[in-house]
Amino acid sequence: xxxxxxxxxxxxxxxxxxxxxxxxxxxxxxxxxxxxxxxxxxxxxxxxxxxxxxxxxxxxxxxxxxxxxxxxxxxxxxxxxxxxxxxxxxxxxxxxxxxxxxxxxxxxxxxxxxxxxxxxxxxxxxxxxxxxxxxxxxxxxxxxxxxxxxxxxxxxxxxxxxxxxxxxxxxxxxxxxxxxxxxxxxxxxxxxxxxxxxxxxxxxxxxxxxxxxxxxxxxxxxxxxxxxxxxxxxxxxxxxxxxxxxxxxxxxxxxxxxxxxxxxxxxxxxxxxxxxxxxxxxxxxxxxxxxxxxxxxxxxxxxxxxxxxxxxxxxxxxxxxxxxxxxxxxxxxxxxxxxxxxxxxxxxxxxxxxxxxxxxxxxxxxxxxxxxxxxxxxxxxxxxxxxxxxxxxxxxxxxxxxxxxxxxxxxxxxxxxxxxxxxxxxx
Amino acid sequence: xxxxxxxxxxxxxxxxxxxxxxxxxxxxxxxxxxxxxxxxxxxxxxxxxxxxxxxxxxxxxxxxxxxxxxxxxxxxxxxxxxxxxxxxxxxxxxxxxxxxxxxxxxxxxxxxxxxxxxxxxxxxxxxxxxxxxxxxxxxxxxxxxxxxxxxxxxxxxxxxxxxxxxxxxxxxxxxxxxxxxxxxxxxxxxxxxxxxxxxxxxxxxxxxxxxxxxxxxxxxxxxxxxxxxxxxxxxxxxxxxxxxxxxxxxxxxxxxxxxxxxxxxxxxxxxxxxxxxxxxxxxxxxxxxxxxxxxxxxxxxxxxxxxxxxxxxxxxxxxxxxxxxxxxxxxxxxxxxxxxxxxxxxxxxxxxxxxxxx
Numbered sequence: 001x002x003x004x005x006x007x008x009x010x011x012x013x014x015x016x017x018x019x020x021x022x023x024x025x026x027x028x029x030x031x032x033x034x035x036x037x038x039x040x041x042x043x044x045x046x047x048x049x050x051x052x053x054x055x056x057x058x059x060x061x062x063x064x065x066x067x068x069x070x071x072x073x074x075x076x077x078x079x080x081x082x083x084x085x086x087x088x089x090x091x092x093x094x095x096x097x098x099x100x101x102x103x104x105x106x107x108x109x110x111x112x113x114x115x116x117x118x119x120x121x122x123x124x125x126x127x128x129x130x131x132x133x134x135x136x137x138x139x140x141x142x143x144x145x146x147x148x149x150x151x152x153x154x155x156x157x158x159x160x161x162x163x164x165x166x167x168x169x170x171x172x173x174x175x176x177x178x179x180x181x182x183x184x185x186x187x188x189x190x191x192x193x194x195x196x197x198x199x200x201x202x203x204x205x206x207x208x209x210x211x212x213x214x215x216x217x218x219x220x221x222x223x224x225x226x227x228x229x230x231x232x233x234x235x236x237x238x239x240x241x242x243x244x245x246x247x248x249x250x251x252x253x254x255x256x257x258x259x260x261x262x263x264x265x266x267x268x269x270x271x272x273x274x275x276x277x278x279x280x281x282x283x284x285x286x287x288x289x290x291x292x293x294x295x296x297x298x299x300x301x302x303x304x305x306x307x308x309x310x311x312x313x314x315x316x317x318x319x320x321x322x323x324x325x326x327x328x329x330x331x332x333x334x335x336x337x338x339x340x341x342x343x344x345x346x347x348x349x350x351x352x353x354x355x356x357x358x359x360x361x362x363x364x365x366x367x368x369x370x371x372x373x374x375x376x377x378x379x380x381x382x383x384x385x386x387x388x389x390x391x392x393x394x395x396x397x398x399x400x401x402x403x404x405x406x407x408x409x410x411x412x413x414x415x416x417x418x419x420x421x422x423x424x425x426x427x
Numbered sequence: 428x429x430x431x432x433x434x435x436x437x438x439x440x441x442x443x444x445x446x447x448x449x450x451x452x453x454x455x456x457x458x459x460x461x462x463x464x465x466x467x468x469x470x471x472x473x474x475x476x477x478x479x480x481x482x483x484x485x486x487x488x489x490x491x492x493x494x495x496x497x498x499x500x501x502x503x504x505x506x507x508x509x510x511x512x513x514x515x516x517x518x519x520x521x522x523x524x525x526x527x528x529x530x531x532x533x534x535x536x537x538x539x540x541x542x543x544x545x546x547x548x549x550x551x552x553x554x555x556x557x558x559x560x561x562x563x564x565x566x567x568x569x570x571x572x573x574x575x576x577x578x579x580x581x582x583x584x585x586x587x588x589x590x591x592x593x594x595x596x597x598x599x600x601x602x603x604x605x606x607x608x609x610x611x612x613x614x615x616x617x618x619x620x621x622x623x624x625x626x627x628x629x630x631x632x633x634x635x636x637x638x639x640x641x642x643x644x645x646x647x648x649x650x651x652x653x654x655x656x657x658x659x660x661x662x663x664x665x666x667x668x669x670x671x672x673x674x675x676x677x678x679x680x681x682x683x684x685x686x687x688x689x690x691x692x693x694x695x696x697x698x699x700x701x702x703x704x705x706x707x708x709x710x711x712x713x714x715x716x717x718x719x720x721x722x723x724x725x726x727x728x729x730x731x732x733x734x735x736x737x738x739x740x741x742x743x744x745x746x747x748x749x750x751x752x753x754x755x756x757x758x759x760x761x762x763x764x765x766x767x768x769x770x771x772x773x774x775x776x777x778x779x780x781x782x783x784x785x
Binding site: 029031032036069070071073075076077078080081084085087088099100103104107108110111112123172173174177178180181198200201299412419420421 | 473474477478482576586587588589591593594604605606682683684685686687689690691693726727730734740741742744745746
């Protein structure tokens, strides 16, 4: 039973606010704190893409896109404050770039009918759109990533991981704990031994974890790190002379700023990715002419072409494409968050569409459906070349082990559905 | 002129002992209560409740709790975040184990459990003082966070290690979960805040509070005049932890809805609450409110002025906040160690003589 005490007051306030003549894309960014190194390039990329659309095409379908930036500092409390202060402006989709904040927003945004796109992070089981109606994590999630890592290691060890030792160094938070369940299942399936080494926030103190690695000498070290933790881990690995080519990070532990501080010692470090690397795409010429040369680049403008900047571009691109679809579907240039959600659920990204956007082959082609909000989850592996200071793909995007992942997604989302009395959205 | 004792006669002992002996003060207090209970619930929306009122009310309870321990009893504590986590996890375990019991009961029980944990960690205070006690409570902070991360039983074996508040109601009104109406969450927190403030105020005015203050001012002298330090210190830890536990439970269940212990209840939370009582005023219930209001509203205000009005980059504003809060703490410690509450007291003294100071 609901009592609507403040309804009149709220209605009066909503009536008083002016009609928004733009499409609002809030960016819950973090340019301060121990995770700023990752937050800045992503936020820059996200903002620059919408600036490009406004400058080059006059917005999306003739309506200007507005990026509302709000600093969260990777802190859930501030994330909630940012959500509350931006949702009233007509926010179309939230991309908080933080698993903790995503967990926080899933119930709130669902109740407010605003979609969340947690691209490659957040709650993995949100891939089950039957339960999580407003949460999308295409084109890949953590369990795809975990399986992708193991697939790659299988290949590296000639198809046999039996008796091998694999250590997981992870951020001791919801984010870092996310892959454990999948890795445990995979350990059972392939017979390797998994040891878990948590690193506490913010991750500057890792001496004991690496001492343990030095003692146990695992065949491979997998890392689920973010922010300052990545650089420290790579430096520590170099200090104990752990072979870099046996050290593999998740896609949030594989950017330039993670490996550069360790210098040449980081040569050969690997990281998985769900999109291509490098800035050799026609879109970047447009960004140069329409954004950088006009002095409209976000932030300091020094991140263009880095791994996380490109990911920010990709996130903005998928959001803009969904907004275009929503405009086409409703025949209305000014769409609501509900229209946006419907469009995201029917989003179809093809090779041609990516090429048309100036990013041919950057991401996989996929089709979102009501049941599957998770996309195909193709995982590739990139390797760092410290001499040339570039990342390059050494293993093409390939499919993960869905036989292991799908039951886990079903199990976890069923638990959420039971806890929150959700009946299926798709039937 | 308005603010004076003259003409306000008390004819009973009860009148003589009331919290606000001055009529103007009393009416101001009733006015604040009236606005908070009768007017605010009808005008608030999600933004005001989630960004300002709820954090303010919940931090005020935590600040009252810490003020009892630090301000009244003189036992420095850096374990606030850990004790809030105890309240949050106790509330979570109770909520999921007994879904049909009212949230009021769960929050109160979470406070009781935290009080027990607080007493346990208060035991060293009988032997050690000052900085050394601060370090012992710091150990409690880290131990408790580690504990809730380490043993999956506390978070019901969820994959992410987070606790999520399921939807719960009281008297048919939803107060936990995403479908909560703004006013319901506000009222629920407000009831706890008002009750905490009244209980704390009366405890500190009575025999218990005087014993605490005696221990704070000089423990040997207090012991000689007959204050039992064991009882005084442990009651301070128990009462303080009780309030902090309640605030932790509300923080998790009503305000955030999902909590990750290391991030939400880390050491920075202990410092934040400590800063609140330093800026607000040690040994003052009003100071707890003032400090909580100050540190909750300042960042929001700075953001609105800096980002929304002046259009500054978000990171500059975020950094500016650190500078301002840091500077304020230094300034308060030097210029006004008794905080905003002392400024308020001085203002009241001046008001008594106004407009004819002699």
